[in-house]
Amino acid sequence: GEKPAMKKWMAALLTACLLCGCSSEPKTITITNPVKLTTSTADMSGYTFLQDSSPAFQEITLKESLRMFSEGGTGILYYGKADCGWCTRAVPELNTVAKKYGVTVYYVDVAQEVTDADYNALLDDISTIFITDTTGQKSFLVPEVIAVKNGKIVDHHLSLVDEFEMTDDAAQMTDIEKKELQNIYKKLMTEIAD
Numbered sequence: 001g002e003k004p005a006m007k008k009w010m011a012a013l014l015t016a017c018l019l020c021g022c023s024s025e026p027k028t029i030t031i032t033n034p035v036k037l038t039t040s041t042a043d044m045s046g047y048t049f050l051q052d053s054s055p056a057f058q059e060i061t062l063k064e065s066l067r068m069f070s071e072g073g074t075g076i077l078y079y080g081k082a083d084c085g086w087c088t089r090a091v092p093e094l095n096t097v098a099k100k101y102g103v104t105v106y107y108v109d110v111a112q113e114v115t116d117a118d119y120n121a122l123l124d125d126i127s128t129i130f131i132t133d134t135t136g137q138k139s140f141l142v143p144e145v146i147a148v149k150n151g152k153i154v155d156h157h158l159s160l161v162d163e164f165e166m167t168d169d170a171a172q173m174t175d176i177e178k179k180e181l182q183n184i185y186k187k188l189m190t191e192i193a194d
Helices: 001-018 063-069 085-099 116-129 176-193
Strands: 057-059 076-079 105-111 142-147 154-160
Touching: 001 105, 057 085, 063 076, 063 105, 063 116, 076 085, 085 105, 085 176, 116 154, 142 176, 154 176
Parallel strands: 057 105, 076 105
Antiparallel strands: 076 142, 142 154
């Protein structure tokens, strides 16, 4: 009979779909932040590679970002500055993912002046993710994207992708490298979703 073979084939197809994840992509990633931060419309005009007139960023001060840790906040924090070549390449990819899934990114412009007390408080909160250089010094480098859930760092991503080399000011990631970075950012968002 042909029927048992057909059943086996259908079972194999169903198993393949379950393993490969033929399910539909989530339309949104819901991240509820219990902390009401004071935000402003982010001025992203210095990010020359960002081609979006209404990006998914809300600007917060470094002091406000401290509340994410001290008050048990949940969200995506982006620390960077417009005159950093790595940042200008990271922001469009972070924006693409955030817009696709309806996520707000809290942008802390590290070029803004801050008090030593606030900076030291930030170091207390996030220094565990800092890179240690050859002299043993820990450094706060950007672009740094941090996934925070209930005031704790769940995951983070520094810089772009390993394969990319900044040969000059015009150097761009390949489409494959951009997709890899977008997938990293999606993972960060998914890890702190409701």
